[in-house]
Amino acid sequence: MKLSFAKPDIPAKGALVVGVFDGKTLGATATTLDDLTGGQLSRALASARFSGESGKTLVVPAPHGVTLDRIVLVGLGAPDAVTATTLETMGGVAVSTLGGLGDETAALAVDLPEGASLTAAEAASHAAFGAHLSAFRFDKYRTKETADEKPALTALTLLCDDPAGAETAFEPAKALAEGVLLTRRLVSEPANVIYPETFCDTVADLADLGIAVEVLDEAKMRKLGMGALLGVAQGSARPPRLLVMEYRGAKDKKAPPVAFVGKGVTFDSGGISIKPAAGMEDMKWDMGGAGVVAGLMKALAGRKARANVVGICGLVENMPSGTAQRPGDVVHTMSGQTVEVINTDAEGRLVLADALWYCQDRFKPTHIVDLATLTGAIIISLGSEHAGLFSNDDALAGAITAAGVSVGEKCWRLPLADAYDKIIKSDIADMKNTGNREAGSITAAQFLQRFIKDTPWAHIDIAGVTWSKKDAPTVPKGGTAFGVRLLDRFVRDVIESGVQDNTDDKSGKGKDKEKSAKGKGSKKK
Template structure:
């Protein structure tokens, strides 16, 4: 779907989507159209239970007095409550409605007054962003879909007085949207298509954006001593891979990078501790963390972020076989620490343990953020509304929380502490990979924290098990793979790294912090 910008005007054909404020207040475009149609819009608004509430919509087909196929009215709510998010939802809702109606072209106009809380240029860019995100569709395996069942929309034009500035404002947003698109596509693919080797192939073209892509095979990882990651992979016919993506966009190319680490279990059967069969097909997206890291690297490089960033993905398949890891096995991690494998279905933390250590050993990052569809416990705790956040650094946790609020990718901070750490003590090794049923998400985070080389390194862990896949449509997030985390972490880089001139300083560290939503108070 192509997105363009043009001056406000009533188009001759296709559909026109305009914003309506609370109490059915029309803007200049809506008022002009109402006059051209002999008051048809006003009559339609009065006849329907539509009050301009945010997100609500009303379709007027073949309006009299114009040659348009239809007009779609979308509520924006109160004028003083309109935000960038409101306008993105407007764009996404518009594309969703248009996709169901069969229009090939459409013009979108939020139709805001000059005193709106969002500038006209940003409003146009945000509408374009929402339309782009809402227009994602993963349909490459649908071979018998009838033409009338497919969205026909090919071109969306955002109406604005300053097309050049709007296009300029949209450019970095579009790069981020392309990153989200990559993540959604990777996570949507079935496990017979995306596995460790093919995942790496899919991201090789990031080199065109200035990202250095390197792939470590099994032999190299064995030489490095990555016994935990390799232990997970040993039951599969698919060989593991460690994907390393490096982007140096800061003025100081030698400045320590921020590191993003993603769990990439391309299919998780649970191994010998096999999962129940019901719903196991969902485990194709257990590589969601790796998918986010790949999409984030595309977003940052695409918008030419002023930051040094490294993205690492531990890619394995967790399968039961005669060579599979057994409960009770002991593995030695790259750090030298040993782990008793209590449950082979607690495999993601084993993968991340070695990748975390490797990232610190090689890149000496200023900050580390890992993402993983790590525990079912986080879904029980937070559902699909928030990702779980764990961190040893208040400043970093605060930045992630604030970015999540801005991007509508919300996180909730949970605690860490010695009492939880005791739950993963092993009788025969340095630790075990799973505690009991209590505090499952927290003990997983405690496990990962043991693989920080220095307690002074700001680190955050995002458990995205509940937010990686959606079973219902939202305005800018169609049903399926959400891409949650790309926009959130792009914002974190903008605020923490680019916001301070690309100098990634140390964050304040703290013990036993958590249980707070919103900003964390600094000590």
């Protein structure tokens, strides 16, 4: 869909989207339309339950007095509570509503209430961002859709007082949106299309944005001692890969980077500890964490973020076969620690164990954040409303939580403590890869923490928020790309702004670590 910006005007054809505030209060363009149509909008509002709540709509077809095909009223909520999210929702709702009405072209009037904190350009940019996200469809495998089944909308014009400023403001937002859409596409692809090798092929063109892309094959990983990651992969005909993406956008290109590590299990059958058949098709998106890291790197490089960033994806397929890892096996990790494999379906933490250690060993990052569709237990705990957040650093956890609230990707912090750590104690190895049925998400995080040195670290369990079974204003049903916007905002607020610059604080006074959450990784043997 083509997006453009223009000065406020009443189009001669197509649809026009206008805003309405709480209490059925018309915005500026809606008021003008009401006058031109002889009060049709006021009469429509008077007879409808629609009262201007944010995200709600009312369609007025073929209004008298103008040549428009229809007017779409979109609720903006209370005038004094209009935010960037309100405008993104407006753009998203406009596109999803128009998609089923048959209009090929439409305009959206971005009218702000008096005293709004956003400028006209910022408001229009946010509305365009929401529209761009809402327009996503993963339909490449649908061969028999009729024209009526496809959205007709091909062009949307955002009307505001400063179209040139809006165009400029939209450039970094568009780069972020493209990162989100890359993640959604990766997560939506079936496992016979996206597997470790093709995942790497798909993101190879990130090099065009200035990202150094490197792929470690099985031989290189074996030489490094990544027995945990390789153990997961050994049952599959698809060879594993470790994808390394490096972007240097800070003024000091040699300064230590912030690092993001993603679990990339491109299909998870559970291995020998095989999953039930019902719902197993969902396990094509068990590489959601890796998808987020790839999309985040595209977004950061696309908007030319002033930060040094490394993204690492551990890519494997977890399958049952004669060569598959067995319950009871002991694997040697890159850190030198050993793991007794109790359940081969607790494989993501094994992949991350080696990827996290490799990341710290090679890049010495200032902060490290991993993302993984790690546990079903987090879905039981938090449903699809929040991701689970674990961290050894209070300031880092607070920054991630705040970033999530600001973009609508909310995280809820759960505890780490020695008592939970004891649950994964093994009788024959340094640890086992799963405990009992209690605190499953926490013990998984405790496992990962054993592979963190003294780096501020956060683990985000996105199992409940990676895939949505219903539409939302800016997130169509399917892959959500939860985490791309969250971590882009984190980089803006913390890394680029220097709010939490531990690279300049050699004393470590900027850290506020929990005593029970210090890294327990041993040195590599």
